[in-house]
Amino acid sequence: MASGKGGVGKSTVSANLACALAKRGVRVGLLDCDIYGPSIPLMMGVNERPSVTEGDEKLVPLENHGIKLMSMGFLLQDDQPVIWRGPMIMRTIQQFISQVLWGELDYLLVDLPPGTGDAQISLCQTVPLDGGVIVTTPQEASLGVVRKGIEMFRKVDVPVLGIIENMALHRCSQCGHVEHIFGEGGGERVAAEYGVRLLGSLPLAASVREETDAGRPTVASDPASAAGEAFVAAARALRAVVEADAGGDAGAAPTISITDD
Numbered sequence: 001m002a003s004g005k006g007g008v009g010k011s012t013v014s015a016n017l018a019c020a021l022a023k024r025g026v027r028v029g030l031l032d033c034d035i036y037g038p039s040i041p042l043m044m045g046v047n048e049r050p051s052v053t054e055g056d057e058k059l060v061p062l063e064n065h066g067i068k069l070m071s072m073g074f075l076l077q078d079d080q081p082v083i084w085r086g087p088m089i090m091r092t093i094q095q096f097i098s099q100v101l102w103g104e105l106d107y108l109l110v111d112l113p114p115g116t117g118d119a120q121i122s123l124c125q126t127v128p129l130d131g132g133v134i135v136t137t138p139q140e141a142s143l144g145v146v147r148k149g150i151e152m153f154r155k156v157d158v159p160v161l162g163i164i165e166n167m168a169l170h171r172c173s174q175c176g177h178v179e180h181i182f183g184e185g186g187g188e189r190v191a192a193e194y195g196v197r198l199l200g201s202l203p204l205a206a207s208v209r210e211e212t213d214a215g216r217p218t219v220a221s222d223p224a225s226a227a228g229e230a231f232v233a234a235a236r237a238l239r240a241v242v243e244a245d246a247g248g249d250a251g252a253a254p255t256i257s258i259t260d261d
């Protein structure tokens with residue numbers, strides 16, 4: 001789960017997609033790879049430290065809403081900042097993959113930090129990926145960096161599974177009037193431009209913010225709401241894409257090469 005820039009709701013989308021998949025009986029893990037600004041602990045309502053197994057000293061993921069969770073936020077104290085250089089970020093992400101007892105999972109969703117830096121490259125080098133999902137808003141400021149995110153995945157030979165357009169519209173709770181605050185149709189245009197799928201368009205709703213701030217993602221708190229149904233539909237579309245592409249070659253980590261183009 002990636003985004004070209006911050007503030008588009010990527011972690012909110014990740015948490016709700018994980019809940020939507022878990023509600024369908026799918027075994028799901030959610031890995032928060034935003035080392036500098038982890039938000040999954042808050043959004044998933046977990047504020048504990050993971051235990052460590054004896055002998056092999058592996059981290060046991062925490063669980064809530066039927067989802068196994070790991071985040072740097074579980075390992076920090078209060079508002080302790082992470083002041084690390086790239087190599088330490090890379091090593092941490094590798095350890096989150098190899099030294100956490102994830103067990104048998106059907107899906108491991110990885111919530112990446114915004115941009116195209118160390119965390120993204122480290123993940124692509126560490127584990128074979130079924131693909132990447134780009135989260136954006138309809139406004140041009142977001143769509144411009146979506147293109148960079150798509151090109152980043154393509155340069156490291158990771159398929160782009162699709163785009164999720166967040167905050168696509170707002171419906172007034174008093175009169176029902178629909179307004180496209182951040183523009184209209186931007187996600188669909190970029191998806192068509194790059195030949196990828198638009199997996200979903202999600203509404204801008206105060207309830208989504210309130211529920212995630214309270215540690216109860218919308219799909220876990222109110223799945224029958226308009227926002228909850230939109231998240232569920234996006235998760236259904238994502239699952240269909242992954243299962244349709246399951247016969248592809250996802251057995252080896254990609255080779256990363258840097259070229260002038």
